[in-house]
Amino acid sequence: MTGLTVRNLSYSYGSRRALDDVSFDVGPGRFAALLGPNGAGKSTLFSLLTRLFTARDGGIEIAGHDLARNPRAALARIGVVFQQPTLDLDLTVRRNLSYFAALHGLSGREASSRIDAALERLGMAERAQERARDLNGGHRRRTEIARCLIHAPSVLLLDEPTVGLDAASRKAITDHVHDLSRDSGLTVLWATHLTDEIEDSDHLLILHHGRLLQEGLAGELRGSQGLRDHFLKQTAGPP
């Protein structure tokens, strides 16, 4: 099983360059934090990784499948949590998950046991019958993360999944996803602009003005200073 590979990826909106020759690898089972300020190009990269946009320049490989040449196989291997919530608020937690399972061709006992396992994994088993509308923001996000595990992806893509959550929910979700990559061998790409969501052992990618400024082990890149100070220094310069 391989993780995620991005090669020489560029993307422009008209004359505005949003991504400029970005290349990186995330090894299987690694947690990679894509750290960048507003406008760095994180969401553009996610749109390319999920094939919402197609890249004219560069290449993407997901779990060993080339996204341009074999999109079906590549997309089947990813689980995605977008920045904007996508739950059906009128359905229960379980119905949201079973609907998604059906989209992936899963039903009956197989779907049911996968849903149970995913809800258990995210600490949401007891809320399975609650309507999504009645959940707080943190529990809605957990439901979305549980949902993206059902088809057993090997790569998880999460675009600023803690936006709008309070500090306790943010920490719980960040810890849950770190545990998922540690315990289940999932490759994770976690986009954020918040340095406290990143652990020293994470693979850190610093993106600024569409360019990858630094890549490496977070603890090594920050050295003796806090990651926040390191990040602010890295991103202080002009484009």
Ligand SMILES: Nc1ncnc2c1ncn2[C@@H]1O[C@H](COP(=O)(O)OP(=O)(O)OP(=O)(O)O)[C@@H](O)[C@H]1O
């Ligand atoms: N649809 C669009 N049309 C034109 N420019 C766009 C469009 N979407 C994004 N951009 C520009 O591309 C650049 C990268 O934006 P992007 O949304 O990918 O950054 P981001 O890192 O996700 O930012 P944020 O943290 O604010 O979501 C920015 O300069 C942005 O203004």
